[in-house]
Amino acid sequence: AQKVTQAQTEISVVEKEDVTLDCVYETRDTTYYLFWYKQPPSGELVFLIRRNSFDEQNEISGRYSWNFQKSTSSFNFTITASQVVDSAVYFCALSEAFTGNQFYFGTGTSLTVIP
Amino acid sequence: GAVVSQHPSRVICKSGTSVKIECRSLDFQATTMFWYRQFPKQSLMLMATSNEGSKATYEQGVEKDKFLINHASLTLSTLTVTSAHPEDSSFYICSARSLALSQETQYFGPGTRLLVL
Numbered sequence: 001a002q003k004v005t006q007a008q009t010e011i012s013v014v015e016k017e018d019v020t021l022d023c024v025y026e027t028r029d030t031t032y033y034l035f036w037y038k039q040p041p042s043g044e045l046v047f048l049i050r051r052n053s054f055d056e057q058n059e060i061s062g063r064y065s066w067n068f069q070k071s072t073s074s075f076n077f078t079i080t081a082s083q084v085v086d087s088a089v090y091f092c093a094l095s096e097a098f099t100g101n102q103f104y105f106g107t108g109t110s111l112t113v114i115p
Numbered sequence: 116g117a118v119v120s121q122h123p124s125r126v127i128c129k130s131g132t133s134v135k136i137e138c139r140s141l142d143f144q145a146t147t148m149f150w151y152r153q154f155p156k157q158s159l160m161l162m163a164t165s166n167e168g169s170k171a172t173y174e175q176g177v178e179k180d181k182f183l184i185n186h187a188s189l190t191l192s193t194l195t196v197t198s199a200h201p202e203d204s205s206f207y208i209c210s211a212r213s214l215a216l217s218q219e220t221q222y223f224g225p226g227t228r229l230l231v232l
Binding site for chain 2: 033043044103
């Protein structure tokens with residue numbers, strides 16, 4: 001079974017629009033961590049955020065915000081006022097203490113911001 | 116801090132040759148290193164996990180004789196693709212983890228693009 005599901009394969013938005021990338025995860029562990037990474041065309045993974053299972057506070061960092069809801073096992077990522085530089089593939093990942101903190105990546109969402 | 120480098124960033128080789136990819140943790144000691152493979156428009160797939168000084172643990176379906184992993188020191192792991200074939204062409208990414216820094220976070224290298232002709 002897929003531990004991390006990113007249902008949106010590709011999204012296109014016009015510059016300055018807001019966009020939300022969905023991430024749903026599955027785990028039986030009580031201690032786990034969730035991550036978001038950005039992968040631009042160069043290929044390098046850029047770390048965006050880490051959230052542990054005991055901290056459900058939403059977080060905002062500039063134009064980025066994250067909504068963590070354990071009740072729905074979701075960790076969604078919103079970009080406000082999108083820019084062309086936001087165009088990339090975004091991966092959500094899960095790390096479980098039970099499995100030695102092995103990373104489980106979602107299939108990624110390819111975001112294209114149209115100028 | 117927590118920088119991971121990979122070398123080379125890009126390699127083209129002929130079918131049948133072996134290619135070695137290096138992964139280094141530059142400013143920390145990596146107790147565990149991971150090797151991933153990513154095909155175009157796909158996600159990262161874990162190939163193997165290696166702890167310094169011990170044999171790597173390979174994921175199901177990954178040939179250990181094909182993909183040789185050596186983690187000889189706390190700052191260096193190497194992946195050797197032996198007798199490479201065109202189907203081995205992919206993007207290989209390593210990551211490193213340090214218990215001293217964070218048990219749950221992996222720090223990723225910039226990746227190596229391998230093209231086998």
